[in-house]
Amino acid sequence: MDHIDLEILKCLQENARQKASNISQTINLSVSAVTERIKKLEQSGIIEGYTASFNQKKLGNDMCAFMEVSLEHPKYYDNFTKCIAENKNVTSCYYITGDFDFMLRVLTDSSEGLEQLHRRIKSIEGVCSTKTHFVLSTVKQEVSVLPDEDTIEEP
Known part of the structure; x- marks a missing residue:
């Protein structure tokens, strides 16, 4: 994994449903390169899956x-x-x-x-x-934590 992969993961963390074309514009990489990198991140197990987040209160879970x-x-x-x-x-x-x-x-x-x-x-x-x-209120709730950029080694 390199800095580009990390940028892709950040984009997916913000919105896992966004298209590769949106990610490619954000990180200045071709759509095919973004798609290929996402496939490699999935195959390596770094991306385990995609999920939807629901408003529990609106679903009746108060x-x-x-x-x-x-x-x-x-x-x-x-x-x-x-x-x-x-x-x-x-x-x-x-x-x-x-x-x-x-x-x-x-x-x-x-x-x-x-x-x-x-x-x-x-x-x-x-x-x-x-x-x-x-729980009185939720201050922060993250699904995953990405590594700091300075811990990513360049190939």
């Missing part, structure tokens, strides 16, 4: 929270992660260090929805404790 979860024993890991992966209200699940084993980001329609989700998670075999933090 409640966002982070939930810390501890398991009684590591033997419950596989079943817990399977249950969490199948739950549409859990948007992220991280296996972490510290007092808790997992950090979940959850979205629900209301405090009642969060209570139901909390009960479901607490009822998963092996869950011994939870701690929930309500």
Whole structure:
């Protein structure tokens, strides 16, 4: 990856739906060269996919929270992660260090929805404790972080 690839990634980060012709104008590179570079970034796994971002409040999901979860024993890991992966209200699940084993980001329609989700998670075999933090507002939410330009080596 070089500086040109980084510029392409910046353009895609701003709007993944923009055409190669728009990117080529922004970075002063031919459309075919931009298209080829995007294909190489996809094939190398740097670009894992494209997604859409939705306004959760407009979709009725007014409640966002982070939930810390501890398991009684590591033997419950596989079943817990399977249950969490199948739950549409859990948007992220991280296996972490510290007092808790997992950090979940959850979205629900209301405090009642969060209570139901909390009960479901607490009822998963092996869950011994939870701690929930309500999100008051989101200051920053990025999907990815691009490297600094000075860390990119020229070929």
